[in-house]
Amino acid sequence: MGNYFWHDQPNSRQSDYIEMLKMIGSLSKLFSDSSDPYLYYRAHENLFCQVFNAKNLARGDVSFDAIADKMGIGLKTFLHGNGRTFQKVAEFNSDSDLIRALQPKLEDVVYKVAELRNRRIRLTEDITNINQNIYHVVTREKGKMNITETAMDYIDISSIRLAKKQSKNTIKFKDKYNEYSFSLSKNTLLKRFDTTKSEIITQFEVEILDDPFNFLKSHHVLSQTAIQSNLEDDDFIILPLYSPSTKNVEQKSGLNQWNAGGRARNINEVYIPIPAWIHRTFNEFFVYSRLYQGQSAKDSPSFNIELPNGEIMLSKVAQSGGKALMSNPNKVLGKWILRDILKLKEGTLVTMDMLDEIGIDSVKLTKKSDDYYYLDFLESGSYEEFEENHKE
Structure with missing residues (x-):
């Protein structure tokens, strides 16, 4: 289990963060009928930055979403599933022609994607003057949320190995640190995140309100819709x-x-x-x-x-x-x-x-x-x- 950002935070901030996640999660039926709590990624970014007094980088196309305590942080939220799901960590739309020209040589594609991924992390470090980088992850499952953290590693090109079985539009590979999947059709790189029980830092229950609309009306509180529009309405x-x-x-x-x-x-x-x-x-x-x-x-x-x-x-x-x-x-x-x-x-x-x-x-x-x-x-x-x- 990674010990990166969370354990260095005061208990008061940890508690505030969890309580706000519970509150946002309780309004899930505004957006979904699922028993899994809903957390819009923009709301997560804003909440994290507010509670931990972090600099919000979500406006730009860099590898970090926030900077806090001299640490670059990628913020992720997704359904827990089996605790070992692939999640998108980078898009390469502007490099699609370059990548397409390397096909069908899968190894050449993977090496180029790894090079581009590493270059983006390095560029973000230069832009922000930060060189310690992690992912802070909130996963959601029935009635619960979990927090995990893991390193934002460079891809170790020297140890890349392609999987024996490949599908038509996806290349699976790994290095000595992580497993990856690259979508040829979408030009996206996915990383397998280990959020299994042994990696969970903290877990807490989320009570989803049956009638969030009535709750908002009776309490006159700010809905998650307003939180979502926070960044989209920037001047x-x-x-x-x-x-x-x-x-x-x-x-x-x-x-x-x-x-x-x-x-x-x-x-x-x-x-x-x-x-x-x-x-x-x-x-x-x-x-x-x-x-x-x-x-x-x-x-x-x-x-x-x-x-x-x-x-x-x-x-x-x-x-x-x-x-x-x-x-x-x-x-x-x-x-x-x-x-x-x-x-x-x-x-x-x-x-x-x-x-x-x-x-x-x-x-x-x-x-x-x-x-x-x-x-x-x-x-x-x-x-x-x-x-x-x-x-x-």
């Missing part, structure tokens, strides 16, 4: 890390702004492009969009951006037409992206191939107030989808 935009017009990272602008001419520039000077339509469509998102749209951004106010590693970066909308999101000083953003995340040597140009390789080409900016935002990285293709759905 956010998605920005590309490349030029949308050329579909490339330009050599003298954006993440390569340090390479532009005209004046002496810091080797870490970069900016994130803000397409003009963002200011028009989301004209309340930035103060610049509301008060200075179409003008020079020199008078637009600065604001704080909280990064996934918890650091606060003073930033502003900059340049003609407000086309750039920059840090103040402008070298801070570049040092973080170019050196800490991409691990590039000074003077190395960022290319689209580099972004494709790490599977991230966009950022999500979530607004808390006019002077405070959150930044998270998103998987390749996120900006294009956002533009298609919102550009008028």
Whole structure:
């Protein structure tokens, strides 16, 4: 049984967490007639972060859902079953062409998936500056919930072994730590989680209300529906890390702004492009969009951006037409992206191939107030989808 996060928490927080899980589980008949308690994964993420004062990373496409006590945590909730079920731990939609090109050589596919999985965990560690990672799991069975924890391991490529029996659309394999299953049709990696009795940290009963609607009406309490919508209703935009017009990272602008001419520039000077339509469509998102749209951004106010590693970066909308999101000083953003995340040597140009390789080409900016935002990285293709759905 893993001893990772739970046993280091105060009894009061453990109790609060369990009581809130019981409360949410009691409302299960709002959503299902099953005797197994229902727990929406977004509600689980929000609850965990609130009770344990954790940083919520669920807005971004990274391997952790939360950070607490200098530990990266993947939050999982699923039906208990036999205690040894496969659950999704990663999707590789943006790498589907690369994976498809390796078929039908199953070993080549598995090695590539393992490489991509390890790279994503490593990238998340670089983004968050965290290198101790676990899964915190809540399983649900008839009238009960169980809590288990296990390490979020890298796949040990040197010990990979394919199962003797394979099905048409699934590749089963294992390393010295875990068993895995990769779906060729869905481009998803699943890991077998051991949540059997010997691995359960704590178990508690959940009483499911027969009439949760009447309970909510009589007690005037917040329903789980409101909890579910918490993250979906965020005020956010998605920005590309490349030029949308050329579909490339330009050599003298954006993440390569340090390479532009005209004046002496810091080797870490970069900016994130803000397409003009963002200011028009989301004209309340930035103060610049509301008060200075179409003008020079020199008078637009600065604001704080909280990064996934918890650091606060003073930033502003900059340049003609407000086309750039920059840090103040402008070298801070570049040092973080170019050196800490991409691990590039000074003077190395960022290319689209580099972004494709790490599977991230966009950022999500979530607004808390006019002077405070959150930044998270998103998987390749996120900006294009956002533009298609919102550009008028």
